[in-house]
Amino acid sequence: MFKLFKTQGRARRGEFTTPHGTAQTPVFMNVGTQGAIKGGLSGDDLKTIRCQIELSNTYHLHLRPGDELVKERGGLHRFMGWDGPMLTDSGGFQIFSLAKLRKITEEGVAFNSHIDGRRLFIGPEDSMRIQSNLGSDIAMAFDECVGIPAEYDYVKKSCDRTYRWLLRCRDELERLNAREDTVNPGQVLFGINQGATYKDLRTEHMDAIAQLDLPGYAIGGLAVGESTQEMYDTIDAVEEHMPKDRPRYLMGVGTPSNIIEGVARGIDFFDCVMPARNGRHGHLFTWDGVINIKNEKYARDDGPIDSRCDCPVCRRYSRAYVRHLFAAGEMLGLRLAVIHNLFFYNSLMERIRSALDDGTFDSFRSTWSGVLDRRI
Amino acid sequence: MFKLFKTQGRARRGEFTTPHGTAQTPVFMNVGTQGAIKGGLSGDDLKTIRCQIELSNTYHLHLRPGDELVKERGGLHRFMGWDGPMLTDSGGFQIFSLAKLRKITEEGVAFNSHIDGRRLFIGPEDSMRIQSNLGSDIAMAFDECVGIPAEYDYVKKSCDRTYRWLLRCRDELERLNAREDTVNPGQVLFGINQGATYKDLRTEHMDAIAQLDLPGYAIGGLAVGESTQEMYDTIDAVEEHMPKDRPRYLMGVGTPSNIIEGVARGIDFFDCVMPARNGRHGHLFTWDGVINIKNEKYARDDGPIDSRCDCPVCRRYSRAYVRHLFAAGEMLGLRLAVIHNLFFYNSLMERIRSALDDGTFDSFRSTWSGVLDRRI
Numbered sequence: 001m002f003k004l005f006k007t008q009g010r011a012r013r014g015e016f017t018t019p020h021g022t023a024q025t026p027v028f029m030n031v032g033t034q035g036a037i038k039g040g041l042s043g044d045d046l047k048t049i050r051c052q053i054e055l056s057n058t059y060h061l062h063l064r065p066g067d068e069l070v071k072e073r074g075g076l077h078r079f080m081g082w083d084g085p086m087l088t089d090s091g092g093f094q095i096f097s098l099a100k101l102r103k104i105t106e107e108g109v110a111f112n113s114h115i116d117g118r119r120l121f122i123g124p125e126d127s128m129r130i131q132s133n134l135g136s137d138i139a140m141a142f143d144e145c146v147g148i149p150a151e152y153d154y155v156k157k158s159c160d161r162t163y164r165w166l167l168r169c170r171d172e173l174e175r176l177n178a179r180e181d182t183v184n185p186g187q188v189l190f191g192i193n194q195g196a197t198y199k200d201l202r203t204e205h206m207d208a209i210a211q212l213d214l215p216g217y218a219i220g221g222l223a224v225g226e227s228t229q230e231m232y233d234t235i236d237a238v239e240e241h242m243p244k245d246r247p248r249y250l251m252g253v254g255t256p257s258n259i260i261e262g263v264a265r266g267i268d269f270f271d272c273v274m275p276a277r278n279g280r281h282g283h284l285f286t287w288d289g290v291i292n293i294k295n296e297k298y299a300r301d302d303g304p305i306d307s308r309c310d311c312p313v314c315r316r317y318s319r320a321y322v323r324h325l326f327a328a329g330e331m332l333g334l335r336l337a338v339i340h341n342l343f344f345y346n347s348l349m350e351r352i353r354s355a356l357d358d359g360t361f362d363s364f365r366s367t368w369s370g371v372l373d374r375r376i
Numbered sequence: 377m378f379k380l381f382k383t384q385g386r387a388r389r390g391e392f393t394t395p396h397g398t399a400q401t402p403v404f405m406n407v408g409t410q411g412a413i414k415g416g417l418s419g420d421d422l423k424t425i426r427c428q429i430e431l432s433n434t435y436h437l438h439l440r441p442g443d444e445l446v447k448e449r450g451g452l453h454r455f456m457g458w459d460g461p462m463l464t465d466s467g468g469f470q471i472f473s474l475a476k477l478r479k480i481t482e483e484g485v486a487f488n489s490h491i492d493g494r495r496l497f498i499g500p501e502d503s504m505r506i507q508s509n510l511g512s513d514i515a516m517a518f519d520e521c522v523g524i525p526a527e528y529d530y531v532k533k534s535c536d537r538t539y540r541w542l543l544r545c546r547d548e549l550e551r552l553n554a555r556e557d558t559v560n561p562g563q564v565l566f567g568i569n570q571g572a573t574y575k576d577l578r579t580e581h582m583d584a585i586a587q588l589d590l591p592g593y594a595i596g597g598l599a600v601g602e603s604t605q606e607m608y609d610t611i612d613a614v615e616e617h618m619p620k621d622r623p624r625y626l627m628g629v630g631t632p633s634n635i636i637e638g639v640a641r642g643i644d645f646f647d648c649v650m651p652a653r654n655g656r657h658g659h660l661f662t663w664d665g666v667i668n669i670k671n672e673k674y675a676r677d678d679g680p681i682d683s684r685c686d687c688p689v690c691r692r693y694s695r696a697y698v699r700h701l702f703a704a705g706e707m708l709g710l711r712l713a714v715i716h717n718l719f720f721y722n723s724l725m726e727r728i729r730s731a732l733d734d735g736t737f738d739s740f741r742s743t744w745s746g747v748l749d750r751r752i
Binding site: 034035036037038039040041044060064065072079080081299300302316317318320323324327330331332333334335 | 704
């Protein structure tokens with residue numbers, strides 16, 4: 001399902017085919033947490049912003065409206081009106097970042113819902129069943145996401161357990177895909193590498209999960225407290241141990257520069273809530289850096305957010321108008337900001353792919369890495 | 377600029393031409409208070425919902441971002457990305473409903489901004505200058521909107537002053553339209569009839585303003601506390617005194633049944649924030665009545681909001697999905713609800729016009745009046 005077309009250094013140009021279409025890689029996945037992109041974006045808007053893979057959150061959808069309800073509606077694609085590729089996370093990260101009173105055992109994790117306090121339990125089989133009910137194209141393995149810094153001994157034990165959980169995920173998804181009433185029988189499982197910033201644990205765990213010959217592998221547990229350099233060093237260490245013929249997904253990362261640097265280190269998939277969240281706060285990406293559209297200096301600025309951007313917001317509206325919408329508290333401001341920022345990210349990936357196609361990625365990297373994140 | 381094609385009883389089928397295009401009447405104007413429809417709708421969305429005339433609020437835009445700023449940007453049409461017909465209100469209604477510490481004199485109204493408490497003053501000339509700066513196609517006269525019930529003597533004095541203000545509005549707009557730097561030299565003025573529910577004051581005032589031969593006339597000061605029957609009785613009394621060859625606009629009205637009854641009484645233009653506001657609260661119009669989409673009973677309802685509706689929401693999404701978005705607090709829920717409700721209103725007007733074209737309006741009225749407003 002993954003075709004690797006070309007490499008430049010460690011950077012890779014490829015494509016990944018799912019039951020709902022093919023995504024060109026490197027790709028940035030657009031996050032629609034609760035079956036919709038925050039900022040009021042619909043399934044149609046995902047096409048407008050040139051989304052290639054939509055990412056939905058298992059934890060949120062399990063709590064509300066419930067994955068069984070979504071399955072009865074024909075799965076999440078039909079429910080939310082998006083017919084392109086979709087990945088679901090395992091719910092693990094949200095359990096470890098949002099839910100209260102967690103208790104981890106070999107079986108799984110008990111926790112209290114952040115919405116109504118209900119006591120709930122999710123283990124590897126539950127996560128697979130929920131993701132199968134949602135019917136995404138790519139299911140992520142249920143893992144423990146350990147915060148950084150963490151004790152070596154704890155991380156080692158956690159990695160071992162995450163490995164045992166992966167075996168259970170694999171078996172359970174195989175069983176679910178064979179069921180007659182499964183929503184998406186072509187759903188595949190990506191494994192997740194853990195090990196905090198301990199390189200020996202990272203590579204040992206990666207070697208173990210690579211043996212399972214899964215359709216894809218993610219690097220998890222980064223962007224959770226370590227420095228950017230530690231993140232890059234960890235990717236460098238793990239990457240050599242990742243199968244060359246499988247896509248690599250760096251979870252929850254990151255800024256435009258993080259993405260360029262991730263591509264340079266052999267990563268194919270990215271996701272991050274940051275562009276949509278920053279957009280809702282008025283922080284807009286441009287090819288000159290990040291502007292705060294709420295700034296008074298844009299009140300009479302008739303130019304587009306970015307004169308080099310071809311998004312529907314930049315083609316039609318001025319900075320002055322978008323600033324007015326933010327100042328007036330109009331919902332349209334948030335919507336236009338999110339459309340612009342996600343379009344910017346998806347365009348960034350298009351330009352990265354073009355540079356790889358043309359063999360000019362090194363030059364692209366040196367021109368833009370470090371530039372696009374700065375506040376101007 | 378107004379062509380009357382056909383009548384059925386007092387109901388009228390016509391069209392009104394502005395510098396930004398022609399609107400078919402009877403028409404419902406879609407309210408974009410601060411240069412955007414609440415619920416995250418853009419200028420493009422106005423086309424999608426088949427908006428024929430957009431209505432912007434002078435009071436809000438004067439306060440934020442400021443009408444001078446909008447004029448510098450080329451006017452409100454360009455600023456907000458809407459190239460169709462636009463009407464601006466005079467600011468009067470908001471001064472009387474939102475602003476604090478009002479003091480009315482012959483000159484105009486002093487008041488405190490509801491945003492930052494600034495002391496401000498708007499008189500007839502100011503209202504015209506602001507509306508001229510915004511560059512709408514139809515400017516409304518600056519009037520006093522008296523709450524109901526009100527003392528006869530006060531209403532009489534207020535009507536006389538509103539008449540004197542209208543003369544000042546007319547002269548000022550003529551002067552502004554002749555200026556070289558005017559945004560929209562084809563901007564026209566509609567007069568507004570007042571008089572609370574006192575029929576003699578209403579008709580006397582209407583006769584006086586009709587003499588001025590303005591391009592259109594509105595009935596103001598209704599839907600502010602009187603009963604529905606009092607409203608209909610007032611329209612009945614005034615209508616006979618309105619010029620037949622000018623459009624009539626019933627301000628701030630109303631429910632679908634109010635609109636059908638208004639058309640039956642000879643009204644051509646309507647506006648109301650209700651469909652957008654109700655939408656944001658999950659109250660959705662259908663041809664069976666109003667549903668509350670937040671109700672648990674829609675959680676597993678795979679049908680569209682209204683199976684007889686052709687709007688982009690009903691063509692694509694289920695009640696279950698829209699309900700989920702409301703339950704999860706996703707902005708997209710508000711947006712889809714507002715799109716549906718405004719499309720419903722614009723479709724209602726299309727069906728009213730078709731019925732008038734076909735000579736079947738009486739039957740349309742007896743089938744739908746009273747039905748569409750009920751909660752089901």
